[in-house]
Amino acid sequence: MRLPPFRPISALLTCLWLVLAAGLCLSPALSAESQPIAASAATSQTLDELLSVQRQVQAALDKALSATVGIRVGPAQGSGVIVSKDGYVLTAGHVISKPGQAATFILSDGTTVRGKTLGIYTTLDAGLMKITDEGTWPAAEQGESADLKPGAWCIAAGHPLGYQDERPPVVRVGRVLRVLNGQLHTDCPLVAGDSGGPLFDLDGRVIGxxxxxxxxxxxxxxxxVGVFRDAWDRLVRGDCWEDHLPxxxxxxxxxxxxxxTREVAQCVVRVECRGKSVALGTVVGTAGWILTKASELNGPPVCRLADGRRFDAxxxxxxxxxxxxxxxxxADGLQEISWNxxxxxxxxxxVAAPGPGAASPLGLGVVSVPQRLIxxxxxxxxxxxxxxxxxxxxVRVLSDTPAEKAGLLENDVITHLDGCPVEDQEALIGALQERxxxxxxxxxxxxxxxxxxxLTVLGKVDNAAARKREMQNRSDVGVSRRHDDFPVVLQHDMVLKPNECGGPLVDLAGGVVGINIARGGRTETYTVPSHVLVPLIDDLKSGRFLPTGAEAIARSEAKREREVWVTSNETNAEPGQRLPDPRRGGGERRQ
Known part of the structure; x- marks a missing residue:
């Protein structure tokens, strides 16, 4: 995956985990055109060759490092390389984010100068910037990337984990392992903050x-580097573009x-709370009845219809x-959804997901597994x-868990849970598993x-596997606040944002087969099927299942505060794992 631009210390561990743990699943497969390293004299590892490489590296470093810069664009940090005396700087496209932003460059001697972001070729992650302060700047020569062969020695430079005072650009040496379409693969170790930094050949020329x-x-x-050369005019103009891929x-x-989906799209509304879009809604009755996702309603709801009209709800x-x-x-006379x-x-x-009155759907996907319980x-x-x-x-209190924070001690006997007697450890575990x-x-x-x-607040399982799963699922568009504990759903692979849930799902015949209810993870969105929804609609209209508006909002806010508490107290403990059943030879049970 792309090296994330480094952000301040508060985000350090998150960025580092995302890069190091998530990359395995996101790294591209090598193309058939990749070129494996040949076993030849060109890739020999004799001592004489290493000494020769060492001399070339040290000879190239002075000029190469003087052109290597740290970059700050807002809170994000990255690296770059000056390639012209008038201050053009090559970097990665994701470091820039968008053209026309103010930027700060940190030169190799620690001097800071001002600049701006220019163009971005997002498909290949190429970005261009410009120093705007007056001056003549140390520039590295651009080399040739088209002629690179596997086994060629190279030098990577940058500011790993962001610029640090008194630390010059950091050097790493390795080899070109493969030459792929639109990218070079090396064994020069990189990390967040190195994004946009230069890859040099042994003559100190920028090759990537x-x-x-x-x-x-x-x-x-x-x-x-050839990508930048080929796209130079557009990058200088400040264009932002991507290839039209199939x-x-x-x-x-x-x-x-x-x-x-044009007709169905007229039955889709946008639901807002406190001025922000929180979900979509589906018109299920001509007299102003709208079905939406409950857990996203964090304030008095407002519905924006497909025709632009707004109504308090x-x-x-x-x-x-x-x-x-x-x-x-x-409102009356609304167009009502027709279920299949x-x-x-x-x-x-x-399957496809229509947006509110949109000319094209929000996404296209396929049903991924048979309907199932989440x-x-x-x-x-x-x-x-x-x-x-x-x-x-x-018999044991795990460290940094709700039990420890609440002051539970070994040999305490839990006799009641929320006022209800606890018969034994099995009964307590069963009751807690409902929470x-x-x-x-x-x-x-x-x-x-x-x-x-x-009094305490229950936490969540927190171990390496759980953290990896959480990080993977929350990458890109993220997950819905409530994304589990559904009796039955359809699962499809369409990428919907959490605030795009609540709208209908249609098949290629235009039939509405359900309502998208949650973004469940990086690969899945959940839908409540039509055959489940239809019997619920009249009951929901009846008012028999109503926590009053004030109570519902208060409950939502209380839950949100508890979630914040739990999130702020996540630890490296591993609660929740069950140990041997004491009824089968002693031992303890964890909960």
């Missing part, structure tokens, strides 16, 4: 720009889908199992439990002869 990495330290990818959502496909029904909320607006609940879509079947994440207390007669005895991360719990404990009450 650091772009992204994989999970292994020998998986480092660079934009060939994606599944090509122009012809989206135009055809737009015609197919009232929550009149909530179905917590499927995270649905029925809204009512003061006769057949459940099958794996491999195309289990909920379970709350974790962070203790090992053993027998205690009535109650559950604490979710962020849920508050009240424990009554016996400590010696004393009886105490302890």
């Amino acid at each position: 720009i650091n772009s992204r990495i994989g999970s292994s330290t020998d998986m480092n990818y660079h934009v060939p 994606r599944k959502e090509s122009r012809g496909v989206t135009e055809a889908l737009g015609r197919l 009232q929550v009149v029904g909530v179905d917590e199992k499927f995270d649905l909320a029925m809204l009512k607006i003061d 609940s006769a057949a459940t879509p099958t794996v491999g079947q195309w 289990p909920g994440e379970r709350g974790v207390l962070g203790v090992g439990l053993g027998r205690a007669g009535p109650g559950a005895r604490v 979710r991360p962020g849920d508050p719990v009240r424990l009554t404990i016996r400590r010696g002869v004393d009886e105490l009450e302890i």
